[in-house]
Amino acid sequence: MIVSFIHRAVMQGIPLLYGATGEIITEKSGNLNLGIPGVMYVGGISGVIGAFMYENSLPDKSAANPFWAIAIPLLCCLLGSFLIGLLYSFLTTTLRANQNVTGLAITTFGVGLGNFFGGSLIKIVGADVPSITLSTTSKFFSASLPFAQNLGWFGEIFLSYGFLAYLAVIVAILASLFLKRSRVGLNLRAVGENPATADAAGINVSRYKYLSTCVGSMIAGLGGLYYVMDYVSGVWSNDGFGDRGWLAIALVIFTVWKPNFAIIGSILFGGLYIVHNYLNQLIPMNMSSQELIKMAPYVVTVLVLIFNSMRNKRESQPPEALGLSYFREDR
């Protein structure tokens, strides 16, 4: 049971890991994108639309080509979340709009967009249940490593996931190395800490903000894609993604802006998200207590936030210029 718990925790954690990695990269540029929940919805629905169009273009579902079945939803997802990231960047970087207000509007907009197109697709299909199923493409996404079944618990914990799960970990490690080791990462951190300094050093602040926000959005969008294509096996239902986007933002704080911490953190949060199911099997619990346990990730995040502010260590603070827009001629 512990094995299956870890397995499920990882699966729950992957969307959060994508979201958190994307948001960390975004926040390192000083953009506090509170639109991440919306971005993840858009990422998910874009992938669904891509998969839907691909499946419908097939004469026969068994003729699905694994490459296209993965490539089309993936590209659609990246494109969709890129566009939302671009919208956020345009408003906050070029037009210097308030980041909190823009982010919240992006969330409303993105969730609305997801549910609108989701609802429309459901209507086109005319399904009895309010959801749409894309099992053909989904099975390519959720295909686990071939020898996973033969290796017992080891296989289940480490090898039993779709490729997007491994990609999430790779992206997080790469992001961590990028921020810590590369020159571009150094420049990016400077933009988030002190844009005027970065600017004076010849760094194109706007370009960095745009790029990091758009790339961050694309990474976060993959979280939406993973959720619908792998985790729920290609079943889109409106509001299905829930509040995972906010959990991803919580995870950013929890991991003090470090993507490599986010790998462990996401599994922990994923575990907290589902632990009530398993505790239920150990100690019989009623539904109500499960709701209380679902609170855990948020409570833990608040505690981390409080702890960090009390410790007041310079290296574990949010980027100095987080949430502020930059205008060169401001004095």
Added chain:
Amino acid sequence: MDKQTPAVSLRHITKAFGSKVVANKDVSMDIMSGEILSLLGENGSGKTTLMNMLSGIYHQDAGQILVNGNEVFINSPKDAYALGIGMIHQHFKLVEVFTAVENVALGMDKKTTGGAKEIAKAITEICDRYGFDVDPKKKVYNMTVSQKQTLEIVKALYRGANILILDEPTAVLTPQETDKLFAVLRNMKKDGKSIIIITHKLNEVLAISDRVAILRKGEYIGDVETKDASVQSLTEMMVGQKVELDIERPAVEHKALRLRIDHLTCLDRYGVTALDDVSLEAYGGEILGIAGISGSGQKQLLEAVAGLQHAESGSSIEYIEPDTGTRHQLLGKSVSDIKRMGVALSFVPEDRLGMGLVGAMGMTDNMMLRSYEKGRLPFTDRKTPRQLASKVKEELEVVTPSLNTPVRKLSGGNVQKVLVGREIASDPTVLMAAYAVRGLDINTSYTIYRLLNEQKKKGVAVIYVGEDLDVLLALCDRIAVLCGGKLNGVVDGKTATKEEVGLMMTNLRTERKEADAS
């Protein structure tokens, strides 16, 4: 390089902010290679704005820039660097949580710089060549102001700057550090680099530069060879009229003990000792100057008196009431406690818009800042402050479109007049002013000196924290010198010399402490 072609030429540069403020108007000037040029002008004369266009921070509304005779387009600081122009800003452009190496590496291609080791090596080379000292691995937030400035210069040199612009580089340095900086600059000049120093300190202009270019109210007035210039002639070019440069120092009349500071020890917000066992007295009817390198505890000293700074146990600040002689302990009291005890304390803090005033509010609302609590009703009274605001506006000739125009939009001098006007209006018995003339033009500065002297004649205990030793020595009756948070002695303003005070600012001499206290 051909000596006849200027390293940089500015041609008919104009720059305006909004529709009303013209910062630079049709400015044309040249800078030669291997020359140190002082760009002299009063505050608000557009020196920094002009140089910011060279360094890519601003963009001119009209006009051309030529480098080595070719027209260039500087759209960003990156362009400026590519042209070999580096600027050391007054507010350092450094990332606090980064190390020296990381700050130098910022924005540079790794292919050209190599890794951290190569950069550290290059930094050491530059340091050896010009004679300064930077620890490549040190984080900026652990550095002193002087170290940060050095790092900024190294950063510019590392990027191959041939034209170095320094904006008020000595404002934060001691006389000794200034000499060191000037030595480095002379080395660079020998190397064929062009150096522009933005300043309004005439003595330094004469000490370091080859040529002086003067700006007044955004317009280029002309240039003179330094050897042909004098303090008086430069001032007249700068101000545009004959100026009386002597600061008045009326004799001390009714001297009475007003503040008694005993064994004052304070920590700064990172828990480092900022003031260490300082004992000092301030008298009504005199101006007590406080000298010291920036960050030597001046801020904590004034704020401790004002009720804004927590002090360690064993410290004491006693206030002696002028008429009754009643003693009040000020430590451990909040600002409002002190006000309620009837202690009339006025404080002109260093950070005018960030502490003394609310930038987004007009004069009227700013007049309320110290008195809004008056009256029993929960509602604010705006009538009295409005009257006060118009009185201050009239008496100190504050230039503002209306009493409700946010003070942030006023010029530095007018902002300071609003602040000083309000603080004096409350009839204080103690008046503390930190860097009261920083950033002000000469005429406004003299207005401020006059106001301080008026308060002194009224019997107010004036405490004046300053950075310009010439002014401190001319204005103050006694000068307390702080060094690294310790009181290094109190000297007589009439007899002390600049060199003596400068030395006391840097070298702690505990054995002399008793002998000096008079």
Added chain:
Amino acid sequence: MTSAKERSTHEKPFHIVKRTDLPVWKSWLIRIAAVVASLIICAVIIILLTDDNPIQLYATMIQGAVGSPRRVWALLQGVAILLCISLAVTPAFKMRFWNIGAEGQVLIGGLGATAVMLLLGHSLPAPVVLLLVIVVSILCGAIWGVIPAIFKAFWNTNETLFTLMMNYIAIQLVSYFTYIWSSNKGNNVINTINVDNHAGWLELPPSIDRYGYLLNILIVAVLTVLMYFYLNNSKQGYEIAVVGESINTAKYAGINVKKVIIRTMLISGALCGVAGMLLVSGTDHTITPNTAAGRGFTAIVVSWLAKFNPLFMVLTSLLLVFMEKGALEISTVFGLNSSFSDIITGIIIFFIIGSEFFINYSIKRTHAKEAQTK
């Protein structure tokens, strides 16, 4: 060496400068233009989706928002609730305290009201219950609001993230109690509370208030005026403004910053509690985790768009609620998904926040004369 590096060979055709002197009427003209532009864009999108003519469309929209007395009242009720929450977050924002936890504060306020109504509704006289409902919901909202404030005041804990997290803790708490108090075991729904004796219901007799919204609207109207005077004419309002502009200035002026932060968030949370009370005791007479329905977030936009002026907030909240109801009607009439209204709301907000740029900055042509001759 320098020539080898890349650099600009031409000037940027334009650059951005900050405006300082735009007249107020012009800035409002820009904002109105943005709203009009967003409505046109929305119309284009709707036409693409529905193939209907735009006039028909706007007619449907207006019909949906104010087409019948019932709808007018529902619109006003919607405005009242949104406005109430916007009023609540405003003092915090003026203090530069990013309270994005209104959603949670409203819910907790509502939960307080629910608890009193459910647990005491039949053991105490109705007026006492109502009084308790009011007190408890205000108290609950205030407590939920003041927790992040205390940490902000003493340890400078980031309030944006803290209040955000508190929303989800609140949602889970409400979920928990909807299970505990669910009317039928396990169905997780609380039926209308105290249908029999209306204990704890905030209402006027039906003869005066046919749709049951009037009292809510009146209360919020009074609160709006009070908040306006509180912010602009009270000493506390002045303190809030000073703290918001500069904490150092506030300390210098002898303002107890910690006290102001805590007091202001108590007020902010309390008003959210009022909104929760208006929703639970004044309208729904029950609670779900979705009772606040995202209004806590929309309120931030309302307050910000109105430049934190309570009187302008009447207009901005009216605009947003009107569009929401209108878009909802369109989606029903044309068989679109109900999430459509979120998209419309999003587009309008994007336009309005984008328009602020043109109020604060202007774009200047570089060397206009030279450009012509070249």
